[in-house]
Amino acid sequence: MSVTAPVTNIARCSLHDGPGVRTVVYLKGCPLRCQWCHNPETWDARPQMLLLPQKCIGCGACTERCPAHRTLDENGPHYRRESCSVCGACADVCTAQAIQRCGEEKTADEVFDTIMRDAHYYRATGGGVTFSGGECLLYPTFVGEIARRCREAGVSCAIESAFAVPWEHIEATIPYIDLFFADLKIPDPEKHRTYTGQDNQRIIENIRRLSHKDTHITIRIPVIPGINDAEEDICGFAEILKTMGPAVKEVELLKYNHLAESKYHAAQETYHAFADAPQSDEYMQAMQNRLAGMTGLTCI
Amino acid sequence: MEAFFDLKRHPVEGNPILMPEYTQADKDSEIEWASIGRCIDSNHTVLGFESVLRHGFSGLLAKAEKYEAKNGQNDMYTAIKQVCRAACGIGQKYAQEARRLRDIGDPAYQREDLDFIIETCSRIPAEPARSFREAVQSLLFAHIVNTWEDYINANSLGRLDQILYPYYKADLDAGILTKDEAFEIICCLWLKLYRSYDVQQSCVGGTAPDGTDQVNDLSYMMLDATEKLDFIRCLSVRYSQKTDHAFITRALEVVGHVGKGVPFFFNDDVMIPALESKGIPHKDACGYTQIGCVETVIPGKSNPHAVTGETNLLKALEYVLGNGHSMMYPSFCPGIETGALSSFVTFEQFYDAVRAQMFHILDLTCAKVKKWRTCSVTNSPKPVKSLLTEGCLESGRDFNDGGALYDYYQIMLGGIPNLADSLEVIREFVYNRQFYSLGEIKTILDENFPDETVRQEFINRAAKFGNDIDSVDSLAAMIINDCCDCLDTLSETYGLSFHAQPFTFLWMVDHGRESAASPDGRRRGEIIAYSLSPMQGRDFSGLTALLNSIAKMPTQRTPGTTSAIVEVDPKLFTDRNLPVLTEIFFASSACGLENVQFNTIDAQTLINAQKHPEKYNNLAVRVSGFSQKFNLLSPQLQDHIIGRTKHACL
Helix, strand or coil, X not given: CCCEEEEEEEEEEECCCCCCCEEEEEECCCCCCCCXXXXXXXXXXXXXXXXXXXXXXXXXXXXXXXXXXXXXXXXEECCCHHHCCCCCHHHHHCCCCCEEEECEEEEHHHHHHHHHCCHHHHHHHCCEEEEEECCHHHCHHHHHHHHHHHHHCCCEEEEEECCCCCHHHHHHHHHHCCEEEEECCCCCHHHHHHHHCCCCHHHHHHHHXXXXXXXXXXXXXXXXXXXXXXXXXXXXXXXXXXXXXXCEEEEEEECCCCCCHHHHHHCCCCCCCCCCCCXXXXXXXXXXXXXXXXXXXXXX | CHHHHCCCCCCCCCCCCCCCCCCHHHHHHHHCCCEEECCCCCCCEECCHHHHHHHHHHHHHHHHHHHHHHHCCCHHHHHHHHHHHHHHHHHHHHHHHHHHHHHHCCCCCCHHHHHHHHHHHHHCCCCCCCCHHHHHHHHHHHHHHHHHHHCCCCEECECHHHHHHHHHHHHHHHCCCCHHHHHHHHHHHHHHHCCCCCCCCEEEECECCCCCECCCHHHHHHHHHHHHHCCCCCEEEEECCCCCHHHHHHHHHHHHHHCCCCCEEEEHHHHHHHHHCCCCCHHHHCCCEEECCCEEECCCCXXXXXXXXXXXXXXXXXXXXXXCCCCCCCCCCCCCCCCCHHHCCCHHHHHHHHHHHHHHHHHHHHHHHHHHHHHHHHHCCCHHHHHCCCCXXXXXXXXXXXXXXXXXXXXXXXXXXXXXXXXXHHHHHHHHCXXXXXXXXXXXXXXXXXXXXXXXXXXXXXXXXXXXXXXXHHHHHHHHHHHHHHHHHHHHHHCCEEEEECCCCCCHHHHHHCCCCECCCECCCCCCCCCCCCCCCCCCCCHHHHHHHHHCCCHHHCCCCCCCEXXXXXXXXXXXXXXXXXXXXXXXXXXXXXXXXXXXXCHHHHHHHHHCHHHCCCCEEECCCCEEEHHHCCHHHHHHHHHXXXXXXX
């Protein structure tokens, strides 16, 4: 029996999670709770129900199947998460897919087969597979197994991780991974705890250890207006980056956006909006220049 | 333009034109739009324009006289000689008018321009072209002469970069032409050809018989002209794995910049073997180009009878469920008896019946083509086309009387994605999981999905074409293969060469209107899928998955070309993504993608344009094998295009 992990989605033809055409495997479960997270459905490692009222056709099948938990009105099905056992019976009867059970266990074989369907595009474009989440490194055996087979098949592998995991989890995957995307979120440990649920000491230590290995690391900083974009934050990031080893090749700053709002509603989580308008290109460019000047690293 | 889309299929009572005798089954299937068989005997050509450039119409007249002397006088030679004489005179008329303008000193014209026009048109197109300018002028005149015969519609120009290159090169070398001047002349030609509904197809690029790629300066210039002028120009690009990737990047960039779905793309690695499989020698197969939308022609050597026979294969399913009867008009029996539903114990038995009905539809279509052909010999002699198509002068037989060197008929196969999706639902729900009986499915369809949950089940709980899922993609491939086998047999039966063409033009609207609800979740009367694009909105697994699905089709057997319109996020055409898009394109082509066309307008823009047409006058979209201004489309077609999945790369 092949090793399994809870998968929320396998997205094909992504162009933003590493070079070339990529298939991104999203795994469910994360030790952090970053308030700006784009994938709230991946926080809890256990399966959960997603609600997509825009797909609801108002047939009421879910309320008949599980009346204690749901009622139906013109806004679609109501749902009380606290009294749901996530048995999935409602999703079974919802042919319109307005209620979905998210986070089915998939085997490494199954995921590998899906990845390989685009192998010719990876070869042509220098692409490959990217493991993401949630925190994909909660499942080092699963990720390692698929990555090992990908490497044998000539498919390049990348990992997107927050690194808030035991070092052994990271170490186990190093031989098979060509590129690590490592998140740095907030330099100050206490502020980090406030906005993500944990301080950043283990994260920084993990990245630092990895940065002395023979690999390639891209540091990613999600720039959250008013949270981590002040002068003291930039200096703080620079101080951390200066302590990194040679495997850290560049720093990528990510613009904040609102694209995830509907996913919060689907996952019944509270959405935090951190800004109304997107940051300007000039603002991002200035921050890139500042950070590059202080660290000598390439900032994109 | 509207009149064109309302092509009258049935002759008016008392029409003096000879019409074929139809049987009752023929007529029934036409009412259903299951099988429309006409032998298109007008326009839809690419002629041998090189011979006009090389010999002039006076040289061609001499050639006609030579063959007449050899083969004996007949009506065709008489008509051809008249055409040649008239064509020799067209230049003189232009020269005469230019002389008049010069003499009155019309301030709207520069004197040296008029002198140049007088000099050129006094010779052209009677005499051979001596320069790039004369070649372009001669080509345009020859095109006008061709449209005298049967209007502009889909009378196309062919491989302009190849035809004109020797003249361009000689002039450059002789120092009598600059690249800027050549570019301006091409822009002028583009302006002359402009129509609001333009299916005068031109083509750039392509593979030589020795395998080398033929992209030249003019190929790039024609892309540049299309971008610079920013109006719809029917332009296609031929390419192979040997084509310089920079050329395709440039062509894709033009798609992104112009945003009107031009140019579109044809894969030589698939097309050339497909034509060879129909007995066309390699050298000539390499010369292929497109007519109008996506119809394939060997320029100057073939009568392709484009969009000749038109079928809706989804009807095969109706005829199985109705045991020969239509589900739209149950009293009609346009199909054949394939047995009671209870007799289909396995899915294979069920599919055998579907195949029998498909063969029946194709047979009706090809038989009608054969009947039409007999009439078109009498109704539609074509002296211009006979003059400029190899084989006619030589044999003494008209273009529409089998005179062309390659004489074949393109049979359009419509409804393939819907039929494959429907068969997958039946295989899953009736045979594998046994949720429904065939009788229950038929009742649901007859009642047009009274229960929406059932329709959603049919849509969401069985695989759909376009998502790289082998079970359903292989059904689509099997349908095409079976139809190709059938057309091979029918070619023998009727003594005509039939080429498979999985292409619907705009008639997916009419086919849909006349089709009952289908098990893929399509409601009664709803538009069916366009050509080999997935049913609108049913492909949701990303661009690579969609291209994989299409590339699995047995396109080496469909020289009529398949067609797929892919709707993509305009962001994919930005500088950052273009190199990756180019490589995606080459990789899917290596897997067998035959023809692809891109729309790059996001759904929101289209919805806005529907609400405020006055603000979007220049907005154009890929509709079928051609682009059209969005405002000129019917609301139904507009909705269809909005409903197609827009592929972003996350």
